[in-house]
Structures are given as structure tokens and as C-alpha cells.
Amino acid sequence: MIVNKIFSWQESIWESLLAQPANLPHAMLFIGPAGTGKGLFADQLAARLLCESAQGSQPACGICDGCHLLATDNHPDFRKITLESDVEEEEGAEKSTAKSKKKSAAPAMQIKIDQIRALEDFVFVGSHRQGKRVVVINPADAMNVAATNSLLKILEEPPSSVYFLLVSSNSKRLLPTLRSRCRQMLFGIPNVVVASAWLKAEGVREPEQLLGLAGGAPLKALALKEEGSAAVVDEAIEPLYRPPLEPIALAAHWEALRKKNPGFLLEHLIDAVQKWLYDLTRVRNGSTPRYLPDSQKELLTVAPKISVARLNRCYADLLKIRATARHPLNELLFLEDLAARCAAALSLPRS
Ligand SMILES: [Zn+2]
Structure with a gap:
């Protein structure tokens, strides 16, 4: 969990909630479009409530x-309820590519009653560290009716030291009885200037275009960029799997790719290669690939040659x-030179 990170467009909500921390509502519902950072806000607020040092709106x-217990997933007074997949996610991909992000099992579609029932002991038994206890439920709209009713029962008389932070991008799916139990806070789409500035700081060169695609949601825009760049990298290196290479054709492939994806810079291309x-x-030396763990089979078809x-x-x-690469005199010549070097490296030894 990233500590100390409140997005600039959430600062006013943060300040208003924590103006008087003692008066913080015990059940809060953060609603608004996906990709605006509500879930991270809930995580930050949970961290603030469990911090044993922060004061006021710090x-x-x-x-x-x-903070240390929370960061290591060991805080006894914190629970996070989310969609659980039935099979463990695959691990081991140090550098993830679009392909390796695929999970071995789809996440569950619902938060089930057992997950909420398991909270009863947590809520009613008492704090381990004599402080506050926090439950984050995200996405709250994934609770089925039985789970929601079970939660409503807990919310009837919760101990005063327990805080429930519910997050929903689809609040229409929540039962009205649950909505009315919680203080609702709307996380709208941030101002485009603020969102663009944040994306620029995250390395997005043309944030307005991505924001448009993401309906103005900055985190969604960033995710689009990351997905896009993984796909572009795959496309850039794809011809390398078929030596011998024809340098002029390879350079033309890269030139077309660059035109289609202006954010994919020459240095990104070199990095990918x-x-x-x-x-x-x-x-070739018998190890497993480090950056392209999903491509071992394809790499093995080239490596022995x-x-x-x-x-x-x-x-x-x-x-x-x-x-x-940053300022080539002539981009096409640069690409042809790069392609020629790759072709030479992958040329088949004469027998
Ligand atoms: Zn702390």
C-alpha cells in the first residue's frame, strides 16, 4: 500500500473528512466513476486511521x-473484503507484459456472505492494538443480497471504534438500505487540467487524448497507456522471431509503429529490443527469460540458431x-541502422 499519496483532486475531500477526525462517520461510501482513485483513497484513509502517530488531516x-503492520499485511485491526478468485493468481512475472497479466482464474463475480460473516468476530471481539479498526469493502456493489443483509446487521450496532469504508463505481447496484446507512461521498471526474498535469508527471506525453478515451478518469487513462505500451512492445519485437531479417522491411515496420503510437519513442524501441x-x-544459455516470461517457447525457436x-x-x-535516440538526425536512417544491427546479430551462421 502506498502511504502518503492523496491525489491532488481528492485533497478537498480528504481535508473535509479529517477536519475533525473524532467526528468521522463510521460507515462511509465512496462512489463515482471507475478510475478516479476512490479505492486508493479508501486505502489511504484506512492507513491514516490505523496510523499511531498522524494528527488531524496528516x-x-x-x-x-x-503503519508498518499495515504495509506488511499484518495489521490485526484491518480487513479488506474484495473479490476473491478461486485459484491463486500466478506469480513470478518480474516484469509483467500484457500477456502475463492474464490470471489463471477469473476473479469471482460476487462478494459472498461468508466473507461478510467472517467480519463478525473481527468487529465485535475488540481491537488488538487498543485503537481503531477498519474494514474496506471494494467493490461494495459486488456484495450479493445475502452478503449485504449480513453487513446491514453488523452496521446496526457497530462498536464506536470500527470504521467501514465502502467503495463503489456502480452504486446503483447497492441496496438503498445500505446506501442510507452510509455517509455517501461523490468522487467525480477531476478537472481536465488537474488530471492532465498528473498524467504528465506520470510520463504520459499526450494526456488529453487518453483522458478522452478514459472518460476523464485519470487512473483509467494511465492504465490504457500501460496496456497500450505493452501491446506496442509486443508488436515491435514480433518480427525478430523470424530471422533472417530484412533490415529495410524491419525499419519500415518500426516507422509505421512509431507513427501509429507517437508515445512509443525510439528509446522505448531500443529498450524493447x-x-x-x-x-x-x-x-540460449539454458535460463528462463527475465523480461518476457510468456515468450520462452518462441525465444527457444530462435535461440539455438x-x-x-x-x-x-x-x-x-x-x-x-x-x-x-532522443535526437536522431534522420529517424528512418536511425531505424535502418538499428534494423541492420539486429539483422546482423540474428543472421544464421554459414555452414
Ligand atoms: Zn503511522
Whole structure:
């Protein structure tokens, strides 16, 4: 959990909620469109409530025992109820690509009554650390009717030290009785200037376009960028799997890709090719790929045919030309040079 991170467009809600922390409502419902950061806000508020040092509207300190327990998923006075998948998510992908983000099981569609019933002991038994206890339910609209009714029963007479933070991007699906039990807070779409500034700081070059696609929701816009760039990387390196390479055709492929995706810079291309070469060398040496864990099979089809010395030379060349990638005199010539180096590295040894 990221501590100390309140998005600029949420600061006023944060300040108004924590103006008098003692008067904070015990059941809060954060509603609004997906991708505006409501869930992270709930996490931040939970952290603030469990922090044993922060005062007033200060965020969680990040260093006290309470913060430490929360950061290591060991806080005994915190529960997070969310959609659980039936099978554990696959782990081990150090660098995730769009492909490796696929999970081995789809997450459950509903929050079930057992998950809420399990809260009863937590809520009514008492605090472990003599402080507040916090329950985050996200997405709250995924609770089925039985789960909602079970929660309503708990909300009838909750102990005063327990806080419920519910998050929903689809609040129409919530039972009216639940909505009326909670203090509702609307997280709207932030002002486009504020959202664009944030996205720029996150490295998005043309934030307005992505914000348009994301309906103005900044986190959704950022996710689109990340998904997009993973797909572009895949497309950029795809021809490398089919040596021998024709440099002019490869350069034209990259040039078209760059035109279609202006945010995909030459340095991103070099980075992608370097990672591919790195993984190819690893696979050639009998290891598993580090950056492209899903592509081991494809890498294995290329690896036995090539010379490691040539790959290493190409990798070192790329480190050198990377410096000029930002301002090449002629982009197409630059791409042709890069393609020629890759073609040489992947050329098949003469028998
Ligand atoms: Zn703290």
C-alpha cells in the first residue's frame, strides 16, 4: 500500500473528512466513476486511521508500528473484503507484459456472505492494538443480497471504534438500505487540467487524448497507456522471431509503429529490443527469460540458431546508439541502422 499519496483532486475531500477526525462517520461510501482513485483513497484513509502517530488531516506517517503492520499485511485491526478468485493468481512475472497479466482464474463475480460473516468476530471481539479498526469493502456493489443483509446487521450496532469504508463505481447496484446507512461521498471526474498535469508527471506525453478515451478518469487513462505500451512492445519485437531479417522491411515496420503510437519513442524501441536480446541470450544459455516470461517457447525457436557473441555485440552497440535516440538526425536512417544491427546479430551462421 502506498502511504502518503492523496491525489491532488481528492485533497478537498480528504481535508473535509479529517477536519475533525473524532467526528468521522463510521460507515462511509465512496462512489463515482471507475478510475478516479476512490479505492486508493479508501486505502489511504484506512492507513491514516490505523496510523499511531498522524494528527488531524496528516496522512499516515508510514513509519510507526501501525503503519508498518499495515504495509506488511499484518495489521490485526484491518480487513479488506474484495473479490476473491478461486485459484491463486500466478506469480513470478518480474516484469509483467500484457500477456502475463492474464490470471489463471477469473476473479469471482460476487462478494459472498461468508466473507461478510467472517467480519463478525473481527468487529465485535475488540481491537488488538487498543485503537481503531477498519474494514474496506471494494467493490461494495459486488456484495450479493445475502452478503449485504449480513453487513446491514453488523452496521446496526457497530462498536464506536470500527470504521467501514465502502467503495463503489456502480452504486446503483447497492441496496438503498445500505446506501442510507452510509455517509455517501461523490468522487467525480477531476478537472481536465488537474488530471492532465498528473498524467504528465506520470510520463504520459499526450494526456488529453487518453483522458478522452478514459472518460476523464485519470487512473483509467494511465492504465490504457500501460496496456497500450505493452501491446506496442509486443508488436515491435514480433518480427525478430523470424530471422533472417530484412533490415529495410524491419525499419519500415518500426516507422509505421512509431507513427501509429507517437508515445512509443525510439528509446522505448531500443529498450524493447535490448530486453528481447537479453532474454534471447538467457534462453540460449539454458535460463528462463527475465523480461518476457510468456515468450520462452518462441525465444527457444530462435535461440539455438544464433551466435551468443553476435548477440552480445549487438547489445553493446545498442547501448551506444541509445544516446542518440532522443535526437536522431534522420529517424528512418536511425531505424535502418538499428534494423541492420539486429539483422546482423540474428543472421544464421554459414555452414
Ligand atoms: Zn503511522
